[in-house]
Amino acid sequence: MSTINEVKDYITEKFAKDISSEDLPSDIDLNATGILTSVSTVQLLGWCGRTYRIPINSIPIDPDVLKTPEGIAKFIDSHRVGADK
């Protein structure tokens, strides 16, 4: 499964249960729609860290990349262990 689909699955399962992952647009603004709040952003980052071995507590993070599912997927792919930096 591609990262973007895994991201969408996680978001719809945890924070947007009334939407199916297939129906969640890749470029939806998760903050503006209220799907992500400050607490759920922390939870999302925790999931990224655990699932993809990203040292989330030790890297500067641009909040803009966490706005959309595609941004989150790019963030994961660029920071996961073994990713080319």
Next chain:
Amino acid sequence: MDEEQWSMFMKELRGPGEEEEPELRKGFSLDLWGRLSESGLFASLSDMGRDGGAGLKTAVRRVRELGRTSPDRGLTFSAVTQLASTVYCLRGFASKELQERYLPAAEAGTAIGGHAITEAAAGSDVMNMATTATLRGDTYVLDGTKRFITNAPVASTLVVYAKTVEDGEEKGLSAFLVETAWPGVDTSRAMPTAGLRSSPIGEVLLEEVEVPTSHRIGYSGAGLLILDQVMKREILLAFAGNIGEMERLVQRSVDHVNEREQFGTSIGSNQLVANRIVESQIAIELGGALIESIADRIDGFDEMTIPIAAAKIFISEANVASVLNAIQVHGGNGYLETSPLPIDLMDALPGAIYSGSNDLLRTKIATMLGIVN
């Protein structure tokens, strides 16, 4: 960091007798701060790097030792603020330019720092802060009033968190390195507190303060993410200090119950009395283990919000309980104005309030567990 310098300072701190403590703890001592700075404490994060390292664990160990050795809890609190708000924040998130300009003095302790977050209507509700940073050309203009800012009355730099507006668009919170001597910054209003009196706390007024864009720390709008990481380190360090302070109380209590005799024997031989000290020691072991576990994991892959909140709640409440136990075993002597124990109590109480109130942290844990509110 020079281990010998640190050990020498610890030896020096063991100097003042019990009777001198209340006097020592009435206000901030620049002399003591200077000696603490010379010990190298503020440079202990220097091998931290962006990916963690031994620095944080060294700092945690030293702050615990400081809490155990120093009778001055306010000094420990101010030192933790310096380490987390300024040294860690700059090391973790600032540009190389800002690091080169401000880190040397912060790590030498010659420039005292703090962070300006809390406002009159935005305590726990940090996203409700009213302080703004509006981008105009190549400067941000900061306006707002901060309260309860540790070290503010003696600080030369502050990391100010503000709602950022760029091209009319709200970007969320950002962090800025601000010098307190800059025009429009006023840190003269102290807020005398009931405890932690040797840790100066005050208001910070920001009126049309022009801050170069190069003084923004990290990405625009990343303030909340930065603050989250800074507060995690602040909690780790502050409550490592609390564990040390509890160890100090246990030692004081053991000495007292062995020396004080009633009914022809030491009062410690009464198990009800001894158990009060044992309870404090149990909390030290549990809290200490929590702190060490978090220090081991914080730069790894796990989200640490729940463990850190749990440690903070547990230790802050155990700290208050340990002072109450110490007062109880000292009897009337522990309640005298000349005793340091009532001051310890007033110093321990705000632990449930600062760095995120315990009530709010309990709610946060519930939310993160998925409990619907």
